[in-house]
Amino acid sequence: MNTSIGALFNRTVVSLALVTSVILAPVQADDVKTLVFSAIPDQDESSLKARFGKVADYLSETLEIPVKYVPVKSYAASVTGFRNNQLQLAWFGGLSGVQARNLTPGSKAIAQGEEDPEFYTYFIAHHSTGLKPGEAFPKEIAGKRFTFGSKGSTSGRLMPEYHIRKNLGKSPEDSFSTVGFSGNHSRTVALVESGSYEVGAVNYKVWEKMVAEKKVDTDKVSLIWSTPGYPDYQWTIRGDVDATWGEGFSDKVQQALLDMKDPALLESFPRKRFIPASNEDFIAIEETAKAIGLLDE
Template sequence: MTFSSRLSVSRRCFQTLLATSLLTLAGLSFAQQSAQVLRVSAIPDEAPTELQRKFKPLGSYLEKKLGMKIEFIPVTDYAASVEGLINKKLDMVWFGGFTFVQAKARSKDQVIPLVQREEDEKFKSVFITTHQDIRKLEDLKGKTFSFGSESSTSGHLMPRSYLLAAKINPDTDLKRIAFSGAHDATVAAVSGGKVDAGALNISVWEKLVAQNKVDTRQVHVFYTTPGYFDYNWSVRTDMPAELRKKISDAFLSLDAGKAEDKEILDLQRTARFIPTKADNYKAIEAAAHNAGLLK
């Protein structure tokens, strides 16, 4: 065999080996993509069992739309949801407005919101009490009071902001403040007489009332805040643009006119999801700075 013949054979062998290697790599890439898992979580603003119940149909829907496994990973507190996303232990998180702002700041703008419920454009907090002599915010002076989680938008940041606007400093003008950790826990603290009053998000309040889990003859709303931007589904900026679009499209295509979609939307307490952007939360960021809750 001549030198040129041997060279030709060597080239063909190399090409065959290269082609086999590329096919193997392609196979591995496809296998990895097929086995990819989207790790999802949510701020623990309600009981863990309730969060799981609300997410289950949504998770199944996303699996079908995205063609990948969805794993819901509960977290112990609001801070864990922030750290989980920015440290790449989570891929998508249901944040409140304040936790989104915290995640955005902690990650140096490497977290972006994709979608929010229509109601989250003008979300509200309610102040509740069992006392007939508490009729306005100013009546809270000298009383005991419960917020939700310290990192909650609707259970702490915005209620605190409106108290400050009413010339009430929660840390000095109230007899005692507590943090229940969740909106439903705040209702329990007020109705159980552990505190004179409390604040929580209007969505959870309305749900508990509709489910007859709170006696409105005993506990009543005495103040409702103006609207503000709140909850959203957020991801990191390093998520591939194609996947981000698929996720957004999946949420935006939910149709309350379809029975299976309506079940998902009802559990999320909305009629539809809409796009959102980081600029929507500038007022929340300013409120957090003014309240001394964001350095």
């Protein structure tokens, strides 16, 4: 290779390297430096964006790194995104959290709402059924049109199915004339209120918030039974975040959540405050999911 061609070749290689570094550097920095989190879509998307956009701002300021909230379309998508490291932090339900941690070794539950160790599912019914509130499981729901929430929901599917099987002695498909999956809790309420389904299972927090905000017509649909308490929602973080953001980062995120005091932020969940959580808190959820064949869905 003559000198002029060699020099030109070397300059070209250097120029390409510089261009490549300029193109790639921002992408790499963004990938490494931005903490991405999401949440199970237990309500409509507009509500979720309003809730978690503010949380992203709080975490960005507290952790002193960019933090971004990314919505997902389904419970399964939140688990998949976490497994694939598209999300490093997530607000999961009990079942989705167990699924995500099982698929992502080293990940751990770090915080939960003060109310979450004793969470409840409400069974609601359209008034045309004539069903009334009671302490005992309402066996009269057998044969009716029944809707769960999401297939991956703890409060909208796992725990109500557990109690249906326990009290009716059969699967939901064998217990009801029709079985549906609304996709989220607010949709469950709307479907039962309209009469499309006669009975449904809903997260008690969503029901109580909708009633308080007069977003449900209690002349058409009402609460008929509450499950016993069980552990549910929690924040789960990937086990490799310390390798990305430095030793102790996971503990720093946990502390930021525990220190969240702004009533406006907490009301968006809604929770009074966050308390520590651990993987061991959800062993009962894991065992229940295994018992009725839902863990691998």
